Amino acid sequence: MRLGFTRFIKILFSSFFIQTSWSFFSMQGMGFLFTLVSGAEKNQRDKIRKTHKGFFNTHPYMSSYIIGATIRAYDEGKSSPDEIKRFITITQTSFASAGDILFWQTLRPALLLVATILSIKLGIIGPIIFIVVYNIFHLYHRIKGIKDGYNIGWDVIYLLKSKRFTTVQHIFEILGAFFSGLLFSLAALKINYLLLIPLTLLFTVLLIKRFWSVLIIITVILLLIIMVMV
Amino acid sequence: MSVILISIIGSAILLDKYAFGEFGISQPIVSGTIIGALFGDIHTGIFLGAIFQLIFLGGLPIGRNIPPDGQAAGVIGCGSYFLLGAANSSEHSLFLATIFALLGAIIGGVLDIYTRQYNEKLNHMFMRKEHSLYLCHLSGLVTAFMRTLCVFLPFFILSSIITIPAGFPQMNREILMIIGISIGLANAIYLFIRKTTIIYMVLGGLCGLALLVL
Numbered sequence: 408m409r410l411g412f413t414r415f416i417k418i419l420f421s422s423f424f425i426q427t428s429w430s431f432f433s434m435q436g437m438g439f440l441f442t443l444v445s446g447a448e449k450n451q452r453d454k455i456r457k458t459h460k461g462f463f464n465t466h467p468y469m470s471s472y473i474i475g476a477t478i479r480a481y482d483e484g485k486s487s488p489d490e491i492k493r494f495i496t497i498t499q500t501s502f503a504s505a506g507d508i509l510f511w512q513t514l515r516p517a518l519l520l521v522a523t524i525l526s527i528k529l530g531i532i533g534p535i536i537f538i539v540v541y542n543i544f545h546l547y548h549r550i551k552g553i554k555d556g557y558n559i560g561w562d563v564i565y566l567l568k569s570k571r572f573t574t575v576q577h578i579f580e581i582l583g584a585f586f587s588g589l590l591f592s593l594a595a596l597k598i599n600y601l602l603l604i605p606l607t608l609l610f611t612v613l614l615i616k617r618f619w620s621v622l623i624i625i626t627v628i629l630l631l632i633i634m635v636m637v
Numbered sequence: 638m639s640v641i642l643i644s645i646i647g648s649a650i651l652l653d654k655y656a657f658g659e660f661g662i663s664q665p666i667v668s669g670t671i672i673g674a675l676f677g678d679i680h681t682g683i684f685l686g687a688i689f690q691l692i693f694l695g696g697l698p699i700g701r702n703i704p705p706d707g708q709a710a711g712v713i714g715c716g717s718y719f720l721l722g723a724a725n726s727s728e729h730s731l732f733l734a735t736i737f738a739l740l741g742a743i744i745g746g747v748l749d750i751y752t753r754q755y756n757e758k759l760n761h762m763f764m765r766k767e768h769s770l771y772l773c774h775l776s777g778l779v780t781a782f783m784r785t786l787c788v789f790l791p792f793f794i795l796s797s798i799i800t801i802p803a804g805f806p807q808m809n810r811e812i813l814m815i816i817g818i819s820i821g822l823a824n825a826i827y828l829f830i831r832k833t834t835i836i837y838m839v840l841g842g843l844c845g846l847a848l849l850v851l
Contacts, residue, residue, distance in 0.1 A: 427774055516694050588843075590825070591842055592845030594818045599815055607823050631808065
């Protein structure tokens, strides 16, 4: 069973839009359906539209694995819509968790840290390296996700144990830790370390205590005003 | 560069985050570079982008969590700085642009919730008319674009008309760097430092020292 090139391109391109209509009601539900309908055979589109109207949420890059496997299930025609829905329900959370940890929590911040240090030192090379390297991993998962999902079918979930997830995550954790140390020593000696060290400790404590976002921003504004006034 | 044009370009850049692809173009370090290039000062754009990137390094959009809009902050911070710089000193502009960026991040996060609530209407419309899937779904591009335009326009209009009085607080680049790098380091420590990786942080620190000595 083969997924033709035209269908593959249609699925890939439409999967870029998976978050376009993100809502609290169905999250990526419409985006997922949009991609499925774009990639499905014409005679199956109405059936798919009726079956997958509801909730769907996973990591946007990882959705490709589920989309590929779902389209294969429809092409084979052996599984009932309920079985397909059950597969989607199970896999979406597993892939969401893997994708969030791999991309949002590890790979992207690590690469951004590298790019930031490079851009402060070398200018435009930093952003260029970030865009190129990040999209190599990003598009790899988008493309391989569709292909592997279609080729492997419902066993695609076992790919979560593969090196493309575990090893890459481990490498970028190390890279992130290494560049944190590098940034610290480069910054502490170049700029005022008597301010940098206590401020870093303050913000680390805020983050560990889970005083997220708005409170941290307000703290920054207050600190800025105090520092500027002093 | 006109206020309308920079708002439209900024909103188009932010479609990357909300509506199309997530290729990383909307990250402050990249958007700052683009805006800097548009205003003819790419180095300042990269510097501001890098600092805002460090401040918002740890905003994780996991599950239903909607962190402050760091990407919008990057565009607002850089755009406002250049617009303010036309009539004000760079120290005044830097202070106000940073405040605008941080406020923009909070407002962007709030508007994000409203946009997603509005998208529910599109979803209900699709439920009633099954064959309008493409129209309902792709209308999300318009809501995402309008959301960011609504965040950017007031800040950029303000930045283009404000003349900052001489007694207003000023900020030099070093203060912004101290704040940005300390939050960036805190984010990095929170994200990467575990028992198993702490040795690599020490190694990185030693390499940094060696680089400085050499």
